[in-house]
Amino acid sequence: MPTAKICGLTTEASLDAAIAHGASHVGFVFFPRSPRDIDPDRAAALIARTPPRVAKVGVFVDPDDALLTRAVAAGVDTIQLHGSETPERVAAVRARYALPVWRAVAVRTREDLGAAAKYRGAADLILYDAKPPRGADLPGGLGLRFDWRLLQGHVHPLPWALSGGLDAASVGEAVQVTGATLLDVSSGVELSPGVKDVDKIAAFLQSVARS
C-alpha cells in the first residue's frame, strides 16, 4: 500500500490529523521565505508529540550546517534537500548527520529526470517534484504538477517518491500512472499557502490508502 508525507506542518492540529490518518512521514520546512517556515524550537515541540513510527522530515534549501544541526537536535530524523545542493554536498550532509538524505529533483521534461542519477551513492531517495516557473519565490510547495507519464519507463537510480500538485482527487491517478509508493503533499491539503486543513489531510490520506 502506498504511504504519504504531509509536508509543511506548523500546528498541533494539522500534525495530529496527519498522524491519526496514517501518514508515514511528516515534513517541517526550515526556509524563512516559505509560508510554512518553522523555527527549530517550535518544530521540536511538534516532533515531541510525533510517534516513533512516523518519520520527521526536515526540508531545507541550501542550508548551512548550523541550521541542519539545530533541526537535527530538534528531532528531525530525515533530511530533504530542496535547493541546488551538489552530489558532494548531499554526501557530506549524509556523512555528517548519519541520517537518510532525500534530494529533490525538479522535473518539467524527460531530460530533467537525468539529474537523479548524479545522486547515486550520495542520497537515499529522490523526490521528483514539479520544476518551478522561472523567478518563482520557492523551489517547492507551489502546488504545481509535472507530466507523470514522464516517469513511465524511467529507470530509477534510487528509491524515489512523487510530489508536486497532488491532492485527494488526483493522487489515485498519480499512483496508477507512475507506480509511486510514497506520495508527498503540501498545497493540496491547505486552505491557503501555509494554512493546513485537517479535513483535506484526512481525505488525502484516505485516498492514498485506497490507491
Ligand SMILES: O=C(O)c1ccccc1NCC(=O)[C@H](O)[C@H](O)COP(=O)(O)O
Ligand atoms: O513547501 C514549501 O514551502 C517549500 C519551500 C521550500 C522548499 C521546499 C518546500 N516544500 C517541499 C515539499 O516537499 C513539498 O511537499 C513539495 O514541494 C510538494 O508541494 P505541493 O506541490 O505544494 O504539494
